[in-house]
Amino acid sequence: MNKMILTEAKLFLREPGGPIFAILLPLALLLGLGSIPGFQQADPALGGQRVIDTQLPGMMVVLSVVTMALTALPGTLVAYRESGVLRRMSTTPVRPVRLLVAQVVNNVAVAVVATALLIGLGNLVLGVAVPRSLLAFAGVFLLGSASMFGLGLLIAAVAPSAKAAPGIGSLLMFPLLFMAGMWVPRELLPDLAQRVGDFLPMAPFAQAIRDTWAGHAPQPLHLAVMAATVLVTGVLSARLFRWE
């Protein structure tokens, strides 16, 4: 298993476009937007928080996770299915599901690196506080990542071709990001949009990240929605995934 993860990691680093994008884009947005003076002032609409306190960094963490989960992972896996990599592996004593695990591990690792850089550089450059309850933050990060990667595996299971996979991922990603408060903070979305968003997988992730960043406990509903997403996408992708 270790050899599989290592080999996949090497291959991963030889096509660094995806990971670099998933790390640099959120980082650039954080540092760029974060230096706009207006975002550094307390905003009554955010309950007195500044945009750079949790809204901006929290959304950037979510953005890096979902870029890997919804576009990078399905693209690679569907390409592996299309070119027969999974088929060849299924002729060996090793079950090809290990390749899926290795891929998820590598993609999550990129999201972890991106998040560490967002926290570290955000703190150094903009003075953004590190998440107050780091343990709860890490727990939410893992649960939320699991739900997003579950969704990514489901896309990989149903996408008809390697070209279509990232497209389907983006199609899903943008509305979900909107509901999660990517462009307009959730606090400013209409009530109905906030209610609906609570039950879509991405907004609870974003909200729980922001809550734990500020040192609050995540809402039980959000944790439940994320856990349910993990369960449903896990079962569905296990059922629907085709090896060839």
Place this chain on the structure above:
Amino acid sequence: MKVIEVSNLRKRYRDHLAVDDVSFTVEEGEIFGVLGPNGAGKTTTVECVAGLRTPDSGTVKVLGGLSGTELKERLGVQLQSSAMPAKIKVWEALDLYASFYRTPADQGALMERVGLAGKRDTPYGKLSGGQQQRLSIALALIGGPRVAILDELTTGLDPQARRDTWELIEQVRADGVTIVLVTHFMEEAERLCDRLAVIDSGRVVAVDSPSGLISRAGGQQRVRFRPSGPFDDAVLGVLPEVTGVSRDGGQVEVTGTGDLLLAVTTAAAAAGIVPADLRVERATLDDAFLALTGKKISA
């Protein structure tokens, strides 16, 4: 010893009966060919043998009835159209696949064997078609299998690469690996296979050696020569191998079966005749295939 026994295999996909009552056995140490046109059910048949598909009915017994992981430990498979990631290097691919098996073969020796020792650090995407196929064969052999199934492995290769691959397969067999070779190339089947199952529309039409198939399909041979002097046609006509003797100008044409050439030259020598411009024309596997299935194989 029989290493593969397939009996009454049947496999249906939605609306199409891919394999319809296929039976054959493969003996230890032979190169067994599965020959047929595209879409005849060859790949489905070997996928059932490799345990990758479950037959609707019939039985498959490999190496005395192994299944699951135990089967995959001892059966090497190279399937059609299964690529590797473009950026994986030759040694990395072998190293990774070696880690899948309990007792893998020596990677260095295998690389040497398939002629890729000089390409150790070359990424898969940069290999030529022939080199990719040879890596593919190496990956099928890395587990140290007793049986290897190789599906259409010279399709798309140039003639030189194809010949190199054939030589490699003969060496692998010499190492004691039983080989099942799926092909639609007549020349390949004739050159490599000890025995062949001819499959058409999901059915086995015949199982025999290449020469057996040829003689079964009429097997008429023709020997032509220019005699050094006059002789009586009856000298040749009485031979059991000969079915007919005719003359065309200075040429004698003898038709017959079996070891015709030897019979004719021996009889001619006994009659004091030197056959000049001696030529043998025989039926090919193509003719045999045409006779057995009523169609030409598409190459």
